[in-house]
Amino acid sequence: MLMLPELIVVVTAFALLVVDLLVSERRKPILPMIALAGIAAALVAAWMLPQSGQLLGGRFAVDSVSRWFRIIFLIAGGLTIAVSADSLNGRGAFRPAALSSRAEFCLILLFNLAGMLFLAGARDLVTLYVSLELATIPLFLLAAWRRDVESSEAGLKYVILGALGSAFLLYGLGVLYGLTGEMRLEAMSGALRAGPAFWLGVGMVVAGVGFKLTLVPFHLWAADVYQGAPTQVTAYLSVASKGAGLALLFHVLYRILAPLAPHWDGVIAVLAALTMTVGNFAAIVQKNIKRLMAFSAISQAGYLLLGFLGHDGAPGRGVAAMLFYLLVYVVTNLAAFAVIIWYSGETGREKIEDYRGLSKTHPLMALAMMVALFGLAGIPPLAGFVGKFFLFSVASKAGLHWLVGLAAINSTVSLYYYLGIVRRMYIEPAGAEDRAVRVSPMLATVLAITTLASVILGVVPVFFETISFQTADWLKGTLW
Amino acid sequence: MNGQAASTVFFYVFAAVSVALAVATVISRRILRAAVALMGVLATSAAFYVMLDAEFLAGVQILVYVGGIVILLVYAVMLTRSSELIEDRPSGRRRGAALAVSTLFFVAAAGAFVASRFETLRPGALTVSGTTEIGRRLLDQGSTGYVLPFELISLLLLSVLIGGVVIARTNPDKGEDAK
């Protein structure tokens, strides 16, 4: 039962294959809806299931943290399918942006999603590694999915660097295994002692995770891949893949390295500082909106990292803040991407300056975009502000006031480029050739939900309080 | 005693061969030659597995790796063009950077290993053959089993297969490759 969400996702994926064979071409737009329904069902299952428990003799387990990771992954996956549905069904006016092979696309996405879900529940190195690869390798394919020059180049870069990262991670995991002789995370945690080889292992594992999380200096792939990949995939990469990286880092830091917690604050702080600074400053000179969002996503990873600080006292606080911000980030970032997907899908234009006058031609879309961007920048009363504030408070509690300052300054820097888009949309006049384009009901729904959510999450405390309460519960036991 | 001496000799010989072939794999400008060298590295690895008492793994290595993967690589080489068979030299800067990084890695890793002591943490020996044990563990649903990753890897392979086909097939619809 505990594995129900994962199973639902996998079964839905197989069901898609079957349905694809059975229904006529005209009816195929139903496929993304089936996927969506499956994810919704899984989401319900993940929500309803008990908050903790284990299966397979402890090789797979759920606790409140994994549970929230699963919920967030499912939301991310569901929203991605929802925003991709139009292009998968060939609705966009700009043909080259359409995505072919909708059944296969959904299937791979669902398998990938299942990989992430398993990753959250994995409790031994083998499962961890395999589910991580399941959550990674299909993404290479998705990045190349459009099969044009850019898309396949993105795929190439992703696959080569992904393999490099995977190799480093593997080697590092090997070293950790060698130091403990154990595969189960709990047992490893008990047996680990600091030493040179230990640091070798940790360093390589963190590098591997850093690749997934786009931490500086392991982030260089992100911009090119995000730019080249189909926008839907970029959206997915920027939220789900990052979430998976976070889940992995959580495993590594809290499940494997827990006894050595006091050692990691400095390193995490430096990585976070580097990541947010580099991401933000690189973003301010971008002209392509997807590339800009790539750097923005990099910087957001830096903020998320703050949640791992503050070992003494209450690590759960940090985790709660991190989970909450991840949720907020998923919703907000996908809202922004929904607009980008819609706009590039309809017009094929991806430059920031192409957004000029959007508030005139599509006031509501511009509003949604602005809310999303402000959410990402952390402007109250949007959830982005609240989430960031909580993360900053973690760093502050850890005594890293300089990092809080840097992070807050970075928030302001990020506002510079977000405002750059807002400026195009609201201040600059529309070009003569800019005309109104269609907005599909699906997209409108997604935008309505995400925009609303990005406000409600910040104003209504129940979401954060629940996460906080439950992760605190998790703390009360051991770190398990 | 003698057996151990022999295995020591084997180790060094195979290690030397393995490293030499590995170097050949990465620096040979003829891609097919590199493929052959890689095959050699993987084969010596199989021998290493045997030395490490992992006979089943050695078999898998030969079958899957040497048999499957390398053939796939060679096939891929053939699919592309003959002019690609001989590779251009990478730029000096690139080689310098790569050499520096990998040397640094090796020094760091070897240094770390030298500075650490790996002791036997879970002593003992298997009572059954390794192969049996591996088979049992892969299907075991209990606390020692790996049935979950076993299932997951099948999902991975399936998705890769389907995705690979989608990506690699020619001209699925019109206009796709226009650019």
Added chain:
Amino acid sequence: MEYELGFALRNAWLILAIPFLSFLLVGLLVRPLSEKAAGIIATLAVFASAAFAYAMAAEFLTLGAATGWKTFVPWSFEWLRFQERMAVHIGVLVDPISILLLVVVTTVSSLVHLYSLGYMHGEAGFGRYFTFLNLFTFSMLGLVTAPNLLQMFVCWELVGASSFCLIGFYFDRPSAVAASKKAFIVTRFADLGFLLGILILGYFGYQVAGEVGGTRQAFDFLFLTDPVVMGKLNAIGAGILGIPVLTLALCLVYMGGAGKSAMFPLHVWLPDAMEGPTPVSALIHAATMVVAGVYLVARLFPLFATSGDALLVVGYIGAFTALFAAVIACTQDDIKRVLAYSTLSQLGYMMFALGVASVEHPLGYTASMFHLFTHAFFKALLFLGAGSVIHAVHSNEIWRMGGLRRKMPVTHLTFAIATLAIAGIWPFAGFFSKDEVLAAALGSGHYGIFGIGLLVAGITAFYMSRIYFAAFWGGARTEGASHAHESPVIMLIPLVVLAVLSVVAGFFPIGEFVRFGAGHGAPHGINPAIAAAGTFAGVLGIGLAWAIYGSGGTARAEALARAFGGAYTVVRRKFYVDELYLFVTHKIIVRFVAAPIAWFDRAIVDGGVNLSAKGGRLFGFALGSLQTGQVQAYGSWFAGGAVLLVLVLWGLQ
């Protein structure tokens, strides 16, 4: 209070309330409806104030004669509370000099209001004019009756502002605008000193009030002039540069007084202030506002006397100004400017009279107030007379007048009386007060100052006679002068009243109650020797003027001017003080302070901000240069980063 107060003193607040309410009423309600009604109501209100002031004076004199000359505050309320012992009470302080000033101010003000009804008739902004006049009257009364330093300062600023508004009354005339600005800014600069003085007195007063105990407020005059408090303040010792704190504070306060009373070198604004309508010059820039500085010193006289040194500063600056201005007055051609310099000179008189006074020789104090009193009348009269002339001739230039004696008999007569009064000829008012001032200087042993005083008396008589002869004698020199005719009755009434006052004011026994120190007030009387010397100087001046200008021609005057040559030009150009000011303000402040600051702000501070933004972008580009698109370069960074991370972790452990 142990003695019974009469109606007027019990309701002393009315003296402030009447003009203030009238100001609000006229300014906000009446003026937009009817300009004419505004003028009339404003005038009536001031007459009512005058009546009330007389009532107060009568009650006070009765009371004082019965119980001694007490200083008290019949009415006050807390207006501004800075902190404990630092509250400011708006109120009415009654003592001999405030009563004296009340009478002077209301009298002159009401007469000027009346005069203005005629003078300003038909001018655009008639209502505005009376609004400002009312505001001025209110502020001046508030200043006169201030029971504490802060109310004094408040009203001080308000009279400055109303003066500003009235000088700039013809606001489409650039010269008037410039003059009003100059007046405001120069006096403002002086007020800076006043403000600093208040800060110092406030601070130490606060400390002393704490030591003394009770609920006394540091700013109150009654507190500050309390002998115990003065002793403590005097005992504080050296402030900066070895100057005792009290002296420093008083000098700063005096700077404010000097600004308002146009003492050298802050005198530059007053001659220019003549750009305002002539009745304004009469009221504000001759009779009342400009004596505020004198009044301020008089008000704080016990403190000045305690300090001593500060009083010397007052005395010497006063004496110098008296001479300086008198000399300039001899060379000016604009009738109002001559009168303005004469005002400066007479203010110098009042100031040095105060300066020579001391606890031992308090006569100067009385003399100064006496001179203030008489001067108000004859100087106002002079201005109003001049206004009448200007009204008729449409020119300020004395050489464009001439022969007005017959055409404007009343004006001529009153002007002549005033001239004689200021020249110090018996029995006119100026004779008595000037005599007393000179007596005070001599009596206290300031022989130099006495000499200057005597000299100035002569010069005063000379330049006043000069304009008198030039304007009224001889033949009409221009078209305007020949067509001049007498002013309307409404303007003549004030002239006549003031003329009468200029004659009789000297007989008023001010010394009876305006004096410093309890027992040994100087006997009020004429010192024959000094009277003779003063009269001689005056007659000499008049005679000289008659000799040069009596004919009404300009030939002799020009010959004389040529004879003096360069010295004459220097004097005529007012010793180039204005030019110096212009140089300092425009060249130095604007060009070397303000403009560089504006540039610095744009270029350096703002430039720094922009530079940091640029720096951010450059950093962004630099980071972008890592994004070469070369996958293996990315890989190198990745692997290098990983190894570095390992080494760092290892190194840090």
Added chain:
Amino acid sequence: MIEQLATMAPGPLHWLVLTALLFAIGTYGILTRRNAVGVLMAVELALNSGALNFVVFNRYVAPAGVDGQIMSIFVIAVAAAEVVVGMAIFVVLFRHRQTVDVTRMNRIRD
């Protein structure tokens, strides 16, 4: 001689240095090969050394189990998957660009 050889018998350290060397060579290959297929070969080298690592540890640190070996099996499978994906992408790319030289795949850049 035999005694000498026996003292030089490979312990965990020898094996680890070997895997580290192989991994380093693999990394070098990934970072320098210009042919994408060559890069993939180097990836295989690195992954192979990672797998070997597990087996070494299994043998020396936890000989009582087969966990390391099982991990290696999965690594081999993952490596296979990676090759498949890589191949598919290279083929598409080759179709567009007529080359698989990774240094020329830099259309997307700053």
Added chain:
Amino acid sequence: MGLLSWLILLPFLTALAIVFTPGTRKSLIKWIALAGTGTHLLLTAFTTWRYWTLAAPDMAEMRTARVMKLYLVERLPWFDSLGIQYFLGIDGISMAMVILTSIIIFTGVLASWKVEERAKEFFALLLLLVTGVFGVFLSFDLFLFLMFYEVAVLPMYLLIGVWGTGPKEYSAMKLTLMLLLGSALLIVGFLGLYSVSGLQTFDLTRLAEVSFPAGFQKWAFPAIFIGFGVLGALYPFHTWSPDGHASAPTAVSMLHAGVLMKLGGYGALRVAVYLLPEGAKDWGLFFMALTTINILYGAFGAITQKDLKYFTAYSSVSHCGFVLFGVAALNLMGMKGAVLQMFSHGVMTGLFFALIGMVYGRTHTRMIPEMGGLGKVMPWLAVCFYVGGLASLGLPGLSGFVAESHVFLGGFFGNPWGSMVAMRTLTVVATLSVVVTAVYVLRGLGRVFMGPVTDPHFHELKDATLTERISTGVLVATLAAVGLMPWLLIDLIEASIMPIVNRLHS
């Protein structure tokens, strides 16, 4: 739902109502905005009365209190696990600021009566901004405070960017970024307070019971003070202000200079000095020196400005310097003066910007040398301008004097924690501004309104309309009311400043 919540909510609801009004019905939108702000003015009056009846009996006891006393408190748990509350309250300082804001927004709406382009968005954003401002003044939970603080800042970007003039995009961006960089410092400081106190609360009143370690205060005080100082135009972080004000549309300049910049002084007083008294003692003199520069620098900077808005903006820099100067003086008079100056400058500068907007709407130029003699053509505007100018140079009888005299006395009286000679010298230097202000005010206004009419076209211009008369009239009346009856404000705020002073002395 308490009274204070309504004070915050009312503008927001008005904004919502405007959002749901069709954009074509421009006059309806304006009337809604006017009705909303007018109602708010009444509500503020009612609140003032309520506050007064509640607080008056406590005034005497507040003289020795060390903890501020709040009234009409509303307190709900919000993010409870972090100790974040929805915590509203009011004391004298807040009350004064709320009154100010309410007046300014009301007059601001009237002064914007001529806005036609995208009127709906304009008024909605304007009211949103004001919502944030009220929120800041009424919240006593630091998180809530910060939240409202940024809500108040951000709409400015669009308001300037869309409706502004000149280099509006640049100005808007500079303004937004600099202000938010300031708030970045605030975030550091606030979180520091939160984490160092160990209380798990952002409740200002509870944090005030903590004695923070000296080492923490040493860096947190300047961080918070400068963070607020950026908004309060603290030199050298003021450069957003001239450009921002020059580019902003009338009502936005009014609100921004009139109200928003006051958040800086308010926060510096309420948070920095109150919570971190030791830090304040260490840094007081430093900030006094910096603000002295502010005062003179702004005044001198204003002298040579040609653009009326730059002129006013530099004057604002100078006047806001008084606010922070008063705060840094760390005594009752200084702080009282700071609050008074906030109020006074708010009204005064609101008046200035309203008038500049009106003049610009007629002459289509803001360049001082191009104007002249306008007093003849538009006497109402000229008189109002002069009243504002006289208030700004500290003429007694208008509000500026009350404030500045407090500040000067405060600075001169100094405090026991810095060199008295230095503080007095700085005060003396600062008083020079009295003259410089007179110089630039009279120069500037003289050029514009006095002298002969320079351009024949000016003769055709009309004086103020009815809405403009009401708008400027209210502001002028406020200036005079405070100047003539300063005890009204002083009684309101004094008791609430005492705890801050007493805490410094304890």
